[in-house]
Amino acid sequence: MKRNRASTTLTIISVVTLCMGLASATYAENNGRCSSANVAGKWAYTYTGTIILPTAAVPVATVGSFTLDTHGNFTATQNRSVGGVYAQETVTGTVTVNADCTATLNANVYQSGQLVRTAVIDLVFDNNRQHLRAIFQSAALPDGTNLPVVITIDGLRLFRGDGD
Numbered sequence: 001m002k003r004n005r006a007s008t009t010l011t012i013i014s015v016v017t018l019c020m021g022l023a024s025a026t027y028a029e030n031n032g033r034c035s036s037a038n039v040a041g042k043w044a045y046t047y048t049g050t051i052i053l054p055t056a057a058v059p060v061a062t063v064g065s066f067t068l069d070t071h072g073n074f075t076a077t078q079n080r081s082v083g084g085v086y087a088q089e090t091v092t093g094t095v096t097v098n099a100d101c102t103a104t105l106n107a108n109v110y111q112s113g114q115l116v117r118t119a120v121i122d123l124v125f126d127n128n129r130q131h132l133r134a135i136f137q138s139a140a141l142p143d144g145t146n147l148p149v150v151i152t153i154d155g156l157r158l159f160r161g162d163g164d
Contacts, residue, residue: 034101036072039129042159043068049136049151051082058083060151068095070161074105087111101125105134115142121153130157 044065051058064078076091093107103123109116123134134153140146 036097037070040070045155047153052148
């Protein structure tokens, strides 16, 4: 009887220890810390705002999707309208993700394979890394001409990692 009780106690202690280890691993994954690995995946987004030209403020709107890999590489396709002029664009770049779930995207935007602008965008991942908000820090033409902009982004994760 004592042997059976000792065996049962040992089994219970082992199960509790295993559960505590799994709980710690789950907590470490979900405690709000961000990394390129845990924000990687397929995302959908919209952005709206204004480009401020010397002659007038011009409205801009975009809808698109992007993939972010575990190394911070970014690729996107987007459809945009600037002052009512529509175009399809591709975007490549890198995202530097901080542990506090802020990030910086350095983007190169192309139309028909030609670089048309670059941008630096500040991001924040929220809702347990399922949602993002962002604002353009800067935008520039290929010749370096600054484009003053007021543009915000709203995004939602579609799939984690490689589409799982």
